[in-house]
């Protein structure tokens with residue numbers, strides 16, 4: 038079959054790498070892709086936020102299956118457009134993607150289905166929000182309601198930080214995404230990510246992961262999109278996964294179906310674990326990046342069969358074949374990230390690294406120039422390895438990192454420390 042993947046990051050490289058290994062895949066196209074993805078797939082330059090353009094491209098290229106990587110095309114209704122055109126599509130409708138695109142909506146769903154989550158209130162004026170926060174006190178969490186590229190959450194560890202956060206959001210720092218705020222109880226505990234496929238009715242857990250959001254070793258410095266990840270997450274025990282399925286995921290999927298907006302795609306549940314209980318921090322309507330890279334390393338070619346079963350409503354008959362393995366990915370970022378950074382530096386040493394089912398360098402932000410691979414983003418490479426133990430995966434990944442010659446880049450040296 039001919040498959041189109043939308044997106045251009047390490048997540049999409051990992052998806053393409055897994056899909057390509059499956060003999061069902063004939064032609065693989067990624068739009069817009071990057072220099073690493075070009076080594077496993079054809080690239081196409083289409084506007085992935087434009088549903089009509091994607092549908093037209095699918096028609097011209099006899100695409101049988103579309104996999105949508107990032108949240109923006111989902112929130113823009115691209116999966117609605119391709120499904121309406123009769124193309125099998127992995128990814129939720131715009132209505133179902135509101136589980137990520139509106140934090141207030143997710144809270145409303147949690148209330149309706151009884152899913153445990155942080156206590157909250159919603160406001161659309163700064164005056165009311167400030168009064169509420171002053172009454173509740175710190176610590177407290179301030180969130181822009183809409184999509185803000187991962188930056189719309191402000192931890193009010195002091196009352197001043199919380200009030201400043203409210204002013205920042207209503208001052209327009211996040212545009213329309215900040216027309217409303219959700220103010221939440223600060224939850225303590227350990228965070229982990231739980232990935233579930235849903236075909237609208239049935240749900241199938243496909244793995245757990247933990248990422249490292251802070252830029253520096255020892256979880257210090259500013260927040261980033263994620264500096265590394267590993268799977269499985271030992272904190273998410275079988276018992277906790279069962280509890281999360283019964284109390285959070287399945288009630289959500291039933292509630293979405295009951296509202297006439299069934300959820301089809303991967304549901305990424307960010308959970309906070311404390312005292313043996315999981316509460317929902319947030320939902321995302323896509324795979325995590327870089328969590329996807331470790332999940333794909335572990336799932337390999339079966340990822341395509343699972344995503345197809347999900348898109349075709351056959352998850353009740355699908356199952357995951359688990360290997361008792363571990364995967365870990367180290368993000369190499371351009372010096373300066375998550376602040377200002379330069380593009381265009383040359384990365385050497387990649388050609389000499391063997392790529393196999395146990396080690397891969399996924400490209401997150403690269404561009405080919407005169408036969409060289411150059412940095413083209415903040416997060417640039419995802420150096421990923423699999424092993425029988427997390428320690429083995431960790432050693433393999435860092436051996437690859439050390440073989441990459443890129444003075445203009447850096448990485449954390451302690452990915453996986455919680456679980457090692």
Ligand code: AMP
Pocket residue numbers: 155178187190221222223224225228307318319
């Ligand atoms: P979100 O985009 O909602 O996942 O928020 C980004 C990050 O902020 C999460 O991964 C948590 O680390 C943190 N966070 C969000 N909400 C809360 C909360 N209610 N209590 C504590 N930490 C939170």
Ligand code: GLY
Pocket residue numbers: 187248262263321324325326327328
């Ligand atoms: N790594 C966090 C995310 O993808 O949202």
